[in-house]
Amino acid sequence: MLAFIWAEDSHGLIGQNGTLPWHLPDDMHYFKKTTMGNTIISGSRTFRSYNKPLPGRENIVISSQSDFPAGVHVVPSIDRLCELVAENPTKEYIVTGGANLFSQLLTRVDRLYRTKIEGTFVGDTYMPPIDYSQFALVKSIPGIVDEKNKYPHTFEVYERRQFHS
Numbered sequence: 001m002l003a004f005i006w007a008e009d010s011h012g013l014i015g016q017n018g019t020l021p022w023h024l025p026d027d028m029h030y031f032k033k034t035t036m037g038n039t040i041i042s043g044s045r046t047f048r049s050y051n052k053p054l055p056g057r058e059n060i061v062i063s064s065q066s067d068f069p070a071g072v073h074v075v076p077s078i079d080r081l082c083e084l085v086a087e088n089p090t091k092e093y094i095v096t097g098g099a100n101l102f103s104q105l106l107t108r109v110d111r112l113y114r115t116k117i118e119g120t121f122v123g124d125t126y127m128p129p130i131d132y133s134q135f136a137l138v139k140s141i142p143g144i145v146d147e148k149n150k151y152p153h154t155f156e157v158y159e160r161r162q163f164h165s
């Protein structure tokens with residue numbers, strides 16, 4: 001199954017000049033906890049923002065290029081990625097972005113890990129619109145606000161609704 005994980009501001013902003021528009025360690029901790037031990041899938045631009053494969057996780061990068069460090073599994077197309085996911089139906093593949101990759105997988109995603117950050121930031125990359133009527137909110141947990149985590153934020157989990165005819 002496919003999941004997305006991302007953080008967005010009040011206007012759906014997710015990126016600024018190849019990196020994140022905010023500094024929010026509580027969300028980085030949540031990202032690590034949620035993805036650890038799992039397989040993560042990143043667009044090449046998002047992967048380059050990590051600098052290296054993220055430890056403790058299987059790192060898949062979607063790219064037409066092949067110049068990635070050892071430890072990265074490069075998948076050259078969305079079709080090949082979808083085959084891989086279909087071959088392992090019980091495994092959770094977590095897509096870590098960015099917007100380009102999310103938009104190509106919107107119709108296929110089963111679970112959403114969304115961090116909603118209250119605020120308006122400056123940036124250039126937005127989450128593609130999601131039809132939330134297709135999803136049920138199953139978890140909503142407020143994050144820590146303190147001197148290191150200045151912006152109120154909520155960790156939400158959505159599951160795709162199963163419609164029966």
Ligand SMILES: NC(=O)c1ccc[n+]([C@@H]2O[C@H](COP(=O)([O-])OP(=O)(O)OC[C@H]3O[C@@H](n4cnc5c(N)ncnc54)[C@H](OP(=O)(O)O)[C@@H]3O)[C@@H](O)[C@H]2O)c1
Nearest residue numbers: 006007015018019043044045046063064097098099100101
């Ligand atoms: N707030 C968050 O939670 C969050 C999460 C993730 C990312 N971000 C931010 O979002 C921004 C990056 O997002 P982005 O949309 O610009 O880029 P992206 O989705 O990370 O990467 C796009 C690149 O991936 C490769 N790719 C995508 N689809 C492909 C396909 N079907 N076949 C082959 N290759 C494919 C292409 O690169 P090649 O040229 O290598 O083929 C493409 O240029 C950054 O600012 C990042 O920090 C934010």
